[in-house]
Amino acid sequence: VAKVVETVLAVDVGATNLRVALFDLGGNILHKEVVRTPTAGDDYTIAREIYRIGNKLLGRISKARLMSIGVGTIGPLDIRKGEVINAPNNPLRRFKLKEPLTRMFNVSTYVVNDCVAAVWGEYLVGIGRGYSNIVYITLSTGIGAGVIVDNHLLLGKNGNAHEVGHIVIDFKRRIRCGCGGLGHWESIASGSAIPRYALLRARKWRGENTDAFKKALAGLLRPEDLFSFWRNGDTFARSIVRDLIEVNAAGIASVINVYDPEVVSVGGSIALKNPDFMKLIFKNVRRYVTNRMPKLTLTPLGDDAVLIGAAYIAMRPPKELLKLQCNS
Numbered sequence: 009v010a011k012v013v014e015t016v017l018a019v020d021v022g023a024t025n026l027r028v029a030l031f032d033l034g035g036n037i038l039h040k041e042v043v044r045t046p047t048a049g050d051d052y053t054i055a056r057e058i059y060r061i062g063n064k065l066l067g068r069i070s071k072a073r074l075m076s077i078g079v080g081t082i083g084p085l086d087i088r089k090g091e092v093i094n095a096p097n098n099p100l101r102r103f104k105l106k107e108p109l110t111r112m113f114n115v116s117t118y119v120v121n122d123c124v125a126a127v128w129g130e131y132l133v134g135i136g137r138g139y140s141n142i143v144y145i146t147l148s149t150g151i152g153a154g155v156i157v158d159n160h161l162l163l164g165k166n167g168n169a170h171e172v173g174h175i176v177i178d179f180k181r182r183i184r185c186g187c188g189g190l191g192h193w194e195s196i197a198s199g200s201a202i203p204r205y206a207l208l209r210a211r212k213w214r215g216e217n218t219d220a221f222k223k224a225l226a227g228l229l230r231p232e233d234l235f236s237f238w239r240n241g242d243t244f245a246r247s248i249v250r251d252l253i254e255v256n257a258a259g260i261a262s263v264i265n266v267y268d269p270e271v272v273s274v275g276g277s278i279a280l281k282n283p284d285f286m287k288l289i290f291k292n293v294r295r296y297v298t299n300r301m302p303k304l305t306l307t308p309l310g311d312d313a314v315l316i317g318a319a320y321i322a323m324r325p326p327k328e329l330l331k332l333q334c335n336s
């Protein structure tokens with residue numbers, strides 16, 4: 009007779025990928041599936057996709073019992089309702105998670121910002137173990153953070169107490185962010201902003217007519233192109249990357265200045281794919297910092313940081329979240 013396997017469902021709703029995994033209560037991934045995040049449909053399209061994949065994963069275990077669901081998602085959030093409102097990085101803009109998932113699976117569902125999930129994972133099983141003050145930052149399609157101060161998870165009135173991507177870094181170039189504001193960190197240095205920023209710089213460029221410059225002028229210089237040109241010594245790419253190093257160093261330093269963490273863990277595709285770039289950023293952070301320098305590192309949880317965090321949100325929901333999202 010097969011033994012009952014107790015599981016939680018962990019979900020990472022990213023700008024690009026939707027990752028769904030089944031974990032056992034020891035924090036091990038049993039089954040995982042990654043698909044493109046739906047960008048068209050209605051308020052329930054993403055929840056229905058999670059339901060389809062979740063059921064498929066549950067079906068692979070002969071006697072699985074689902075205990076709860078944890079979701080880390082792109083924001084911004086209405087945390088009480090567990091839904092996403094006005095997301096700059098998904099054309100759907102708004103979608104519901106907590107209500108439909110609770111109804112479809114008939115278990116408690118907890119929804120937090122993706123970086124909040126990740127910092128919870130770092131705190132319990134990652135680089136933040138044994139510390140009381142931790143920040144997780146993602147450098148990805150967007151830029152965001154999850155923050156724990158004095159062992160207290162920061163959420164805010166709507167669940168957006170840590171939207172560091174909208175820290176104002178540049179008041180000269182007047183670049184408009186996906187959120188509507190001006191000069192935000194994310195509007196210059198996020199994966200989705202880099203081609204636009206490079207185009208702006210290319211229009212005023214008086215240097216060499218390089219391959220990176222030509223691509224940038226056409227609005228086509230994606231982050232992966234930029235970093236590859238940079239490594240090959242392209243002078244335009246080097247100039248752009250120099251800016252991005254300063255912008256990211258100033259952003260990370262601002263986070264350190266505000267939250268006074270012991271550990272800052274950085275994840276997200278831009279950071280994880282470009283450790284050489286990150287090393288230069290980390291070196292420059294110190295110049296902007298007022299507090300004693302924290303331990304500054306790439307996340308040891310890698311690509312699964314949000315997913316692992318979401319599993320622990322499901323298994324050991326933070327008390328700060330339980331106050332906001334009742335599951336009766």
Ligand SMILES: [Zn+2]
Pocket residue numbers: 173174185186187188189192194195
């Ligand atoms: Zn913004």
